Amino acid sequence: MDRFEAMSFFITVVDRGSFSAAARVLSTPLPTVSRKIAELERHLNARLLVRSTRKLTLTEAGEAYLNACRAILDHVGDAERSASGEYLTPRGDMVVTAPTVFGRLHLLPVINDFLRAFPDIHIKLILSDINLHLIDDPVDIALRIGPLPNSSLVATPVGTVCRVLCGSPTYFAGVGKPKSPEDLADHACVSFKGLASGGTWTFASVSGQRPDRQVAIRPRLSVNTAEAAIDAAIAGVGVTHVLSYQVARAVEQGSLTLVLREFEPEPMPVSVVHAGRKMQPIKILRFIEFCVPRLSKALTSDKDRLLFGMAAHAAQI
Template identity: 55%
Template sequence: MDRLEAMSILVAVVEAGSFTGASRRLKIPLPTVSRKLADLEEHLGTRLLTRSTRRLTLTDAGTTYVVACKRILDEVGEAERAAAGEHVVPKGELVITAPIVFGRLHVVPVVSEFLEMSPDIHVRMLLSDRNVHLLEDHIDVALRIGTLPDSSLVATRVGSVRQVACGSPDYFAKHGVPQEPGDLANMPCVTFDVLGSPMTWAFTGGAKGRNLTVAVRSRLSVNTAEAALAAATVGVGVTRVLSYQAASAVQEGLLRIVLEAFEPAPLPVYLLHSTQGALPLKMRSFLDFAAPRLRGRLAAGQVGVRA
């Protein structure tokens, strides 16, 4: 059995989502695809794929094995190009995930610039406020905001963002401007659950640095930052979002930030990947390109609303 061929077929099946799609992509007969994967599973002594009439699902062993296959195939391809004396260039598909608003505002421009200088790379972007699983969802690079749990993932910090409380000027003219976090308990608020419990907001105690938790009065609860900001700009209540999410509305005068002295510590921003050791050239190229650019945007205050 040609194990590299079998690995290539397995990766093609996973990426295409079906045996038929892999057969078309690789231009080999469908029975050959099925036989090669059956031979691979027999060789490994374990099942890699669970087959049903509607979809293919990787087993736990299959998920781990596919990640290793991609790394091995990338390394073999790079070694072959180097041995042949060719100029080594990054190539292949790169899968990137990021939070929806941050991705749209800041990751997409960086990726677009990267693609201009990398003609042999194509990118698939998954924008989601859910933290997708890098191995299970076959993600190469993830941008994450917040403290990371201990894991085997490799993290590169590119900066931080603030958690800000804000409301419209008309709202504050009607209800007054809160001078300390406790004032929010008596003010209508717009809440959403991405930053933790929607009904309690955490602050620090100003100069003393004590942690404060305020039970807010939610007039409207939503499930996205954009909806919260839209409601806040028309005066429904005070909301709390990440600084880059509110930046445009603050700059246009639609929203005003309050309680800045009581903001909790800024949240770190990271680029994550799961590969240890030598990275595939496409990933190394993107990380080397994206990290300083994202770091520069954050440091320059383009993501935040306060330099």
Template identity: 50%
Template sequence: MDRFEAMSLLVAVSDAGSFSAASRALKVPLATLSRKVGELETLLGARVLMRTTRRLALTDAGLAYVAAARRILEQVEEAEREVAGEFTSPKGQLVITAPVMFGRRHVLPLVAEFLADFPHIDVRLLLADRNLHLAEDHVDMAVRIGALPDSALVATRIGTMRLVTCASPALLAGHGAPARPEALGAWPCVAFDMPSAPPGWRFREPETGAILDIPVRPRLSVTTTEAALDAALRGIGVVRLLQYQVAEAVARRELKLLLEEFEPEPAPVHLIHAARGQMPLKMRRFLDLAAPRLRTTLARLAETGLP
């Protein structure tokens, strides 16, 4: 048995939460994955995984072993990168993820400049409106909009982002502008049809800071921010998006911001990466380029509302 391979597979199963999810992520047959983890348990003389009704869970022995295995795997990976020269010269592949629209508008131009400056680095830019898992999806660095959970990830704060409500002038001409969030109950709205989306829209009383959860009537539900923006531009309904997603339309007066004084606190924006000791130069160089530039972009957007 290849003990190092078995350790890697066990960590992958623990991260994925099931043998089937790890099998898909690793492209390893499910039977092979189960057999090799079983062989490792036999070698250890202890059960490291137990099944629950919802997912796999680690035993106490498994928790200790996986933590140790993760440290060993990270040390080996770091040693391999050092031997390959990633710590002495910027080279290799850099994998970056960002929200779709933010990535296309603000990260892609930085990547183009970065590639021109560093000819020995290749970049995979993964644009997705769901948060990819850095370890499972083999991501080096990510742009995150929103509060971060406690984790071992390293976060560099680059600004904040408003969550804004807006509508087209044509829609407002037929309805007038709502004076308070509660009025939105009578308005047609454009909403996201996603499993994690809350049932209503959250606002905040400007004087007291009290939270207002307002139910809305989705005249149209969509699954992408681009579709929500297009629907709002066509006057289908009121939409709620992040400020950068509507900034150009607002600047062209194709959309008008509503209920600005009732907006919730702006969401923090970070660049995050895994904490793995010394950072490879390819990541260090991209962070040095991207952090100040994105910080300037977000500050300008916060001050002027212009993209």
């Protein structure tokens, strides 16, 4: 019996809550997973899991063994990384994930520069508006937008973004600008299922006061990406509700105009997140050192673009 493999199977079964879920994650037949756990229990001469039709429950011995397995596999992983030089030289593979538009606009250029600076590092970039789990998926570095749950993850803030309402100057010339969120009932809306928008849009009550209010909208057009919603708004279809960095350039260029700024909800933090471990491969540390100041500068530039665009628009009125 490969004890390290059996330990890994045992941890995955507990974390996923069932043998079938663990089998899917491990890409291993269900009977094989069940057999591995049974062999482990026979080897230990102890019952680790109590199986029922609804759930798995750790026995007292199983809980103690689970904690020991995690510690052992962590130590083995650290030893392997140390032996391979990951703690001494920035090299090896990394998996990085970020929201789709943010990753394309801001993170990808940083990664391009990072790869030129560190030729022995290879990066797999996953752009997705669904947050991937740093441990289960697995992912080395994640870019997160919004409040972070309490966890063992380590987060480094890089700035903030906010939700904004915008439309094209041509659209507003024809129908006028909304004066309050409730006025959206008289406007064509472009919605998308994503990070910051959908069938209900969030606004601050009055001048940023709490609590926020939810305004239901009836979309004239519904799409599944922020880029499509922004393109439709630029074309004059209606107003859309997106994140500030997604439209900063369009506002600066005059293609879109921001409205109802006094009703924008609180800005959301943007963070670079990684797993909290006692020892971090140097490639992780170098990537964080490299990307954090550059992403902070990019978000500051976005805010400047929004201010420039609004000022230029006001000067034309």
